[in-house]
Amino acid sequence: MTIVKKKHPLAIRWFHWINFPILALMLWSGLWIYWANDEYRIEAGGKVIFKFFPEGFYQVFDIPFNLAEGMAWHFVFMWVFMLNGFAYVCYTLFSGEWKYLVPGKDSFKNAIKVTLHDIGLRKELPAATKFNGAQQIAYTSIIIFGAGSIITGMAIYKPVQLSWITSFLGGYKTARLIHFCLALSYVFFFVIHVVQVIRAGWNNFRAMVTGFEVVAVNKNAKENEA
């Protein structure tokens, strides 16, 4: 037996879908900026293992060398990114949605079970509310990362006027590196997120569009819920 249940509030759906293209634009313009001096690499024993990014990466994604425009875009859409993120956090706080999102004391155990299930080492998914433990940890981390991007961003945008932030983060170069790593983490998050959304199926995805989710219930469970 199935029933339609409200899942995601309209505001959260908008914040989510606005963030998607804006973050993409921030990453894209960030790449334009980074390419002007793409010095980050992973080394071991004096040997370069991986360079961020190999020349082929820029060619495959057709990223032009475009520092001036990259900076302009970055410093325009940073406002949208910040305002949208701020609105999202305020909304979750005041609406009480944060209760579903912030990890609780069982979230870590729950997240481990979810992960074991997802990689095929456990049969059943553990019981969860709107979000399971892994989602709670991921969705809360990404907000903290967002705050981190804003703080490290300010540290490298105004390292003289806001030198106290820059110094607190360990200096200009360190702040830049953290800012870059946070950007990488969004891409990492995005890949996992999309894979999980595909695995969860249409019903789950549709819930992020319409706000409604079709849930299977047996009579008793439904009455208990009501």
Added chain:
Amino acid sequence: MKPNVDDNLKDISNQEMRRATIKSLAGFAFGALGLLGSIKWLVAGTDADGLSRPLRKILEANRKVAGIIFSNKNLAPVFPKERAASEPRLNGNIGLESSIDVDDWILNVQNNTLIRGMNKSSMKLTLDEIKKLPKTEITFEFKCIEGWSEISNWGGTKFSDFMLAYGLGGFTDHGHDNLLTEHVSLETPDGGYYVGLDMESALHPQTLLCYEMNGKPLLAEHGAPLRLMVPCKYGIKSIKRIGKIAFVGNRPADYWAERGYDYYAGL
């Protein structure tokens, strides 16, 4: 609850669900169109300076926001002299292509202020005259707009001391801020590179006219005999081999601002 009620609920739900899905998709599609439209508008019509007008406007607005926190009390962090690079990284030699004779070098200064009519409208200064002014040294992290940064050591005179000594741009120790010119224009002797500087940044206590690096006279590639160092801005503003300084009322030409970069370039 009777099973058939649940079935009804399900039927209605399916219909409603479809309607809700289409409605929501249409809503977000509308939003996506709005975003695409605003992006189109943002990049439409590149102005003479290599950036679209709306983007340029927003950069100007950002400058106003940054102006709220800009203060002469906010200083670039300084470091012990030992940490300065012995051979600072070089970037760009625009305006330095030709060679000059440092001994023949003369600084042309134009004071275009109308308010202080008593000032000479122009003067020529030698390096020795500039060296007579109070000397200041700074070891700070130079920041290139390309993203790299490097601690380096520079010596010279504060730009504000230079202005004060010659009453330039209307700057006096009587403190009439309203009599100051708004901008400073600096360019290389051949005019190949030129920089516009707002008065607040020119008067910032760390803004120096430099003739020394690591305690020795400037090398040609670092802008001998006299260069600017503006720690509160990206390196593009720290013009090498200054030939001319003008104090002006309107925003002067700026090499990189003409090529799509933010005119302010403040840090």
